[in-house]
Amino acid sequence: MSTSTRTLTIGDAVSSLLRDGMPCRFTAYDGSSAGPEDAAIHLELVNQRGLAYILTAPGDLGMARAYVTGDLVIHGVHPGDPYDALVLLMNKLEFKRPSPVEAMQIVRGLGLSNLKPPPPPPQEALPRWRRAMEGLRHSKARDAGVISHHYDVSNAFYEHVLGPSMTYTCAVYPHEQATLEEAQFEKYDLVCRKLDLKPGQRLLDIGCGWGGMVRHAAREYGVKALGVTLSYEQAQWAKEAIDREGLGDLAEVRHSDYREVVESGFDAVSSIGLTEHIGVRNYPAYFSFIRDRLRPEGRLLNHCITRPHNQRQMIGAFLDRYVFPDGELTGSGRIIAEAQDAGLEVMHEENFRLHYARTLTGWCHNLRDNWDACVAEVGEGTARVWGLYMAGSRLAFERNEIQLHHVLAVKTTEDGRDGFPLRPDFSRRRGLFGEG
Structure with missing residues (x-):
């Protein structure tokens, strides 16, 4: 019997939209199903609201809404790490584009009432056009709001997910068997080595998070370090950590926009995971700000997520609404060009794409x-939300859809001195306790 002569089930609709059939088991609240019964992964649509989410926001946003609310359940994986399900769905689940007539038949068969959008989950940020009413994109006020949306969730939650380092940026794995904590230590230490930090120098860490870089530079290299973050919760945690470690004479964290830092003459500036938040059009002002805060021969280490191409690109709907509102990414070439155009000399560049995939694996396991x-x-x-986004991001790094780059630059003197040796070696540790 054709679907045109009987009531269309949800299973019928799903099957009609897939090119090669359902690669996993799918069941719906109307009793219909699709896909192999013995599949390891099982998608269960548990109610009408979930269907309405999917129909009114086709693509990742509708699916995410249904998943976050529990209206779409993924059996066979843990919600903290749905990586295996995402691999299967992204590799095997291929939708075909229905004609307008076919689309209308499906909608009518499932019921026009399902085209009324349910209220979005409470975890969802406003859409871009609504956020525009709260100020220009990347204004200080709007940036403060979107940073708070993501980072002021709960310090205790982040302690569980990130581990003792409280570091929410890509780790650097020194060897195959390294733990997440070892890799985060190595990341901070590598940044310190690239910046050639020495006791008594001054470091500015912009977008400092929970103060990991500030504390590492102060503790391991004797540097006087200032960190700034727009997250109040991060700043409070970092201040307490500085006091616990007895680093108050060297380390400071401020709850502040980096653009409000008035001090200058820093020996080094580190920016670890901030550039993604500032907007590509603001790169000239961003790199000019950093240049003006450095002394001659002072160094910058810029660590950020990038695209594998150099076009400006907003992040997808799910990430924009649930994870990084107003986030923008571009390629490492654009980062380098903007740093050069601001008058900084780029000395070294390095890609840590697969290191971030490993880092995300560790966070999902936590x-x-x-x-x-x-x-x-x-x-x-x-x-x-966190399980979905971290597992999806891991997959994106593995598939080379996004990357993670270090760009090391310097403010040369008027006569061209950069302070670098002819062949820099970043592999040797030169902290307070000698070479490791």
Whole structure:
């Protein structure tokens, strides 16, 4: 019997939209199903609201809404690490574009009432056009709001997910068997080595998070370090950590926009995971600000997520609404060009794409292993958001859809001195305790 002569089921609709059939098991609240019964992964659409989410926001946003609310359940994977399900769906789930007539038949068959959008989950930020009413993109006020949306979730939640380092940026794995904590230590130390930090120097760390770089530079290299973050919760945690470690004479963290730093003459500036938030059009002002804060021969290490191409590109709907509102990415070539145009000499560039995939794997495992505590802290919906985005990001790094680049630059003197040796060696540790 054709679907045109009987009531269309959700399973019928799903099957009609797939080129090669459903690669996993799918069941719906109307009793219909699709895909192999013995599949390891099972998608369950549990209610009408989930269907309405998917129909009114086709693509990743609708699916994410249904998943975050629990209206779409993925069996066979842990919600803290749905990586295996995402691999299967991204590799095997290929939708075909229906004609307008076919699309209308499907919608009518499923019921026009499903075209009324349900209220979005509470974890979702306003769409870009609504955020525009709160100020220009990347104005100080709007940036403060979007940073708070992501980072002021719960310090206890981040402790569970990130581990003791409280570091929410790509780690650098010194060898195959390195732990996440070892890799985060190596990342901070590599930044210090690239900046050639020495006791008594001054470091400015912009977008400092929970103060990991500030504390590492002060503790391991005897540097007087100032960090700034727009997140109040991060700043408070960092200040307490500085006091616990007895680093108050060297390390300081301010709850502030980096653009409000008036001091200058720094020996080095580190920017670890900030550039993604500032907007590509603001790169000239960003790199000019850094140049003006450096002394002659002072160094910059810029660590940021990039695209594998150099076009300016907004992030996808799910990430924009749930994770990094107003986030923009471009390629390492654009980063280098903008630094050069601001008058900085680029000395070294390095890609850590696969290191970030490993880092995200570690975070997902932490979320999975501490799931009950994380849910108790922030609620299941928010915990699902983090599991989905971190597992999806891991896959994106593995597939070379996004990358992570270090760009090392210097403010040369008027007569061209850069302070670098002829052949810099960043592999040798020169901290307070000697070479490691």
